[in-house]
Amino acid sequence: MIRILLLDDHNIVRSGYRRLIDAEPDMCVAAEAATVDDAYAAARDTALDVAVVDLSLRGASGIEATRRILARSSGIRVLVLTMHDSPGFVTQAFRAGAMGYLTKSSDPGELIGGIRQVAAGRRVLSADVAQGVANAALEEDDLLSRLTPREFEVLRMAASGESPPRIALHMHLSHKTILNHLSAVRQKLDTETDFSLLRLAARHGLVELPTPSSVPC
Amino acid sequence: MIRILLLDDHNIVRSGYRRLIDAEPDMCVAAEAATVDDAYAAARDTALDVAVVDLSLRGASGIEATRRILARSSGIRVLVLTMHDSPGFVTQAFRAGAMGYLTKSSDPGELIGGIRQVAAGRRVLSADVAQGVANAALEEDDLLSRLTPREFEVLRMAASGESPPRIALHMHLSHKTILNHLSAVRQKLDTETDFSLLRLAARHGLVELPTPSSVPC
DNA sequence: TGGTCGCCGGGAAAATTTCCCGGTTCGCGC
DNA sequence: GCGCGAACCGGGAAATTTTCCCGGCGACCA
Structure with missing residues (x-):
């Protein structure tokens, strides 16, 4: 038994x-x-x-x-x-x-x-x-390692919900530079949508994501 | 019976x-x-x-x-x-x-x-x-409840990483309709970026997000 | 010293999103 | 039945954003 x-x-x-x-x-x-x-x-x-x-x-x-x-x-x-x-x-x-x-x-x-x-x-x-x-x-090698440090950082901030203007402000950069970095990230990571990009980032532990338990907002 | x-x-x-x-x-x-x-x-x-x-x-x-x-x-x-x-x-x-x-x-x-x-x-x-x-x-009406069922569904699929064309295919709709729905969602939920939109969806349990543990190290 | 790389940002082309439109269907009150 | 509103579908054009390409800067290295 x-x-x-x-x-x-x-x-x-x-x-x-x-x-x-x-x-x-x-x-x-x-x-x-x-x-x-x-x-x-x-x-x-x-x-x-x-x-x-x-x-x-x-x-x-x-x-x-x-x-x-x-x-x-x-x-x-x-x-x-x-x-x-x-x-x-x-x-x-x-x-x-x-x-x-x-x-x-x-x-x-x-x-x-x-x-x-x-x-x-x-x-x-x-x-x-x-x-x-x-x-x-x-096939799987760590995708995130292809990013340059700057790109990595911009992705991290964007993924945590900041808007590009706010990121620019925070990093003392031009609004435009942030967008260019993000563009490079999207291309390097070969993501179809921003949603899948964020999911990818989350999977690699780049950002912590909210769980359903924290409902009120 | x-x-x-x-x-x-x-x-x-x-x-x-x-x-x-x-x-x-x-x-x-x-x-x-x-x-x-x-x-x-x-x-x-x-x-x-x-x-x-x-x-x-x-x-x-x-x-x-x-x-x-x-x-x-x-x-x-x-x-x-x-x-x-x-x-x-x-x-x-x-x-x-x-x-x-x-x-x-x-x-x-x-x-x-x-x-x-x-x-x-x-x-x-x-x-x-x-x-x-x-x-x-x-205390407040749930944000997601202002979405129509269709919008809700489109958001759910988009948030789980599907691209608009794929969603359209799956729902037997025009590519364009999906984009229009998504646009309505973004507006109704008042999100600055798609990243924050996905975070919102996750917080409400709309999608399950990948965790860092799912990546082989 | 010349080559490569990351980084910064401008400008124009390309793509996407938004906005507005007409059409259909459904449910509801009258 | 009939008008009304709401949700839904999708086309087309304007508006916005993203992408692409550019030049310039500094650092590193052979």
Whole structure:
């Protein structure tokens, strides 16, 4: 019998997983957790074989959860189950010690099979995700390093919401120079829209972005 | 017997919901869909009582789905089930004709109960969400709520990084119409730059933004 | 000393955005 | 039914912005 811990902050989603898993004769959900702390406590107090972990949790990430669960409990394996399919997440997860990575778009059968694989000590990776990882590993060099320091700085200020005139004022430059720099940035980073440019900047940690939790404005 | 349509682009999550629902004696999942188009087709071809709709779909949003489902099938009621708890989403959903709004953090019992309520023609709203909506309604009208559904949808796609031509293609509209919508959005929301517009959208939970962790180092 | 590079900014061409228009559909009150 | 307003679609022209190209400056290096 494979004993399983579910970590996902959505109650309903968790309940659904439980039904899926409990329907299998050789596995059962031994614990549920909505937060990293709860999961940590469960891993300490309960005998477990596999932890099924969501990455996008409120507060700390599933990566952190993975690390903490593994640090506490020696026999356990972690299977990440998330909506994200970015290569970055995948490498982060495996680096943190996960044994498997599935997206929520996978077949329910893949989840069941994946749990068995992971419990047996084998690695698991969604086919759709593997493709992306392979591509990223080949081509992806850090885009931001092509920017000159000045361009980098202008992008940082623009991405944090300042308007070009304000940036110019702040940097004691001409309005026009800022626009020229921004133009160069757009071209070097090959972005179609300013939206995608900002997303790129955010992905590289250039700016911190507001989260839905800070609603009032 | 309440006949239900599930619309969610995550296969595994959908399967979980199905288990939850099929365990009830008086309801059953009559159709599943991963895309708005599939849901539309299902609503046309199948006799249905309630549609359980996720808001964050790849491509078009659940708002759009809600409108299209309701337009096609007269007897059906829509229950939105999503991770988002921002007031903007809630008002958009009800404006599109939804009868209920639950977050995934709700109890599984609330989903079951909510389906029964909605099927009976009563409105349903998560307690946690109601709080936020009430606050937003009191202190100031939510910025995003001044947008029309169409503008909302265009903003959502643009903010998630799609280029205007791609959006036009996806929505079967003219390139020009998208630009006009975006222009209206910029004006209504009074943003100086597209960067600040995207930040605003992110703050209201309109899009999920990439985090620094998604880049391989 | 000549070459390259980053940086600054002006001016004109090119592209985009904004603005305004007419048309359609839908829902609502009368 | 009928008028009314609102949302929606999209074309065309004006207005604005972005891009492109330019010259000039200082720093670094072979």
